[in-house]
């Protein structure tokens with residue numbers, strides 16, 4: 101125990117010092133806040149409706165200050181409970197005396213000496229803690245490499261500001277803190293890993309921030325967690341260049357967003373945009389038509405015994421493919437061609453800009469901009485041309501009449517005829533100049549009518565006209581015909597399928613571009629295996645950024661009919677210079693549960709390596725016969741498990757129908773399990789949910805329940821089962837009629853037991 105350690109008094113003292121320093125800061129911040137609040141009240145009292153905007157500005161800036169310090173204060177309060185979690189003793193090569201650094205979630209500097217009291221886990225030197233062994237190490241900061249030696253790595257357990265324990269780690273000791281952390285309950289697990297981030301995970305977090313990364317990681321290998329830590333690291337390292345608002349996090353559903361949104365503030369990330377692909381595209385394109393989600397397709401397929409609606413599935417697959425991307429590319433070229441002007445831009449017959457020159461601007465010089473932006477730019481060029489040449493034209497014309505007047509005045513002998521001619525010319529000159537001035541007012545507007553105004557949905561609908569679509573494909577097929585008819589029918593009803601959204605995003609970025617407030621510079625995608633090639637392509641195309649963090653697991657690709665089947669297709673054709681990384685170790689579950697799940701990998705076509713569970717043993721997964729009083733057994737297990745400290749329980753089914761059946765029966769025995777659907781975003785401790793909703797989530801105990809929809813030996817079912825089996829942290833039960841319902845006939849008999 102730490103209390104016997106010779107450094108114990110010193111460590112206690114250090115913690116008291118840190119807390120005392122933080123208390124001082126908190127007190128100072130609170131006084132600042134009070135002062136600001138008083139100033140705000142004062143400004144408010146002095147405010148009346150005639151006040152200048154200056155006074156409002158003053159109020160606004162007070163409010164901003166207050167917000168800033170309120171955030172700081174909140175962070176300080178949070179930090180005080182656990183100021184640091186590790187320490188390294190470092191000896192620089194050039195200055196070998198020992199320097200001691202305490203590492204925490206946020207940095208804290210001594211205001212007078214500017215020395216760190218706590219080092220931020222994201223700082224370059226802290227990398228040594230995650231990466232370096234005891235002994236010689238090096239780290240990079242601001243492009244320079246520093247060398248030195250680490251003589252001590254120590255981990256702390258601090259709860260509510262009190263030192264509970266600390267341990268030294270060397271090459272031989274196993275990571276006890278990691279073991280402790282993994283044996284805990286599902287609650288708060290995501291937030292607490294900063295102290296136990298493993299070397300391969302650290303590599304992902306700190307991989308070159310300027311390059312896109314794709315991470316293939318086994319179930320429970322920490323993909324979600326690591327993606328969130330990478331965001332935190334990114335914003336810390338690039339704080340001068342990027343704002344959190346420019347960060348987009350795409351997650352599979354609202355429940356998942358809720359799940360991760362609690363973690364981000366803990367990691368110091370506020371205001372990053374978190375949404376689903378569907379909601380994001382709908383917001384960006386301003387489309388209000390209802391969208392049928394991919395989950396509906398999946399459920400229809402699963403409930404129809406994997407037959408599904410073949411046109412529906414085929415269409416979904418096609419609309420996510422590279423072939424469809426090519427159709428869209430050609431289609432956008434075809435739309436682009438409609439912007440070619442045939443007539444010159446003229447005023448009073450004078451050519452101000454030739455059609456050729458205008459088209460050159462559109463197709464060459466402004467080629468990189470969306471169509472409507474190009475049109476606006478051309479309009480600006482024509483306007484300035486008009487303003488510049490109008491004067492010239494007016495004076496040329498005036499001169500023409502003046503010359504004629506001169507000739508009439510001095511060349512015509514007959515006074516009567518001369519008078520008539522002169523008066524005619526004077527009136528004509530006035531009229532001609534007026535006409536030009538008038539024409540000049542409308543000529544630009546009239547000319548701009550050459551540029552069609554396309555409505556996004558109309559453009560998309562137009563694509564499915566037989567004549568149009570066929571012109572973009574080499575060979576028509578029965579499937580393509582059915583896909584078009586199916587889509588036309590859908591669009592006629594003013595409905596969209598989620599697979600239409602990639603095309604709409606793609607067209608949107610061509611036609612108008614993405615509005616400024618929706619622009620993002622960094623995109624993080626979790627569960628990326630469920631995205632189609634074209635979805636990722638259209639995101640990349642819309643934002644023109646390479647800063648993508650893409651994490652996923654092909655073994656969990658339950659939307660395989662529409663999603664990615666491998667990562668290679670993205671490399672080169674969507675992202676250049678990709679950093680492709682793998683996470684093979686898995687942290688969520690026990691060796692016993694992972695062993696059973698691993699056996700399913702052999703039934704998948706991808707040939708994925710087995711996940712390696714970190715050493716944590718538990719009970720074997722157990723089969724419960726549904727026909728032998730399962731509810732009684734369930735009730736008993738539930739109370740035993742609760743008594744042993746388990747907190748979150750989930751009943752996971754293959755279909756929604758089964759979830760409803762299970763929920764009904766659990767209701768009858770008063771087990772208080774809530775049935776979940778797609779729209780809900782709040783997790784509870786006892787949930788019944790279909791597997792597609794459980795994706796990415798975790799629970800202490802999982803009961804797989806099968807009634808009427810057993811898992812078959814198809815790729816889809818194997819993946820569904822794999823996702824379901826990898827959700828528990830501690831215990832897995834399988835409730836069905838036969839072990840075959842869960843493909844246990846393919847598992848080694850010693851991999852599971854019976855209740």
Ligand SMILES: Nc1ncnc2c1ncn2[C@@H]1O[C@H](COP(=O)(O)OP(=O)(O)OP(=O)(O)O)[C@@H](O)[C@H]1O
Nearest residue numbers: 289293296297319320321322323324325687688796
């Ligand atoms: N280094 C670590 N230290 C402690 N816990 C960890 C660590 N890495 C991952 N975990 C825990 O493992 C669990 C799984 O992590 P996470 O959900 O991020 O994995 P995932 O790869 O996204 O999983 P899946 O693909 O199955 O949804 C979480 O409870 C997380 O806290």
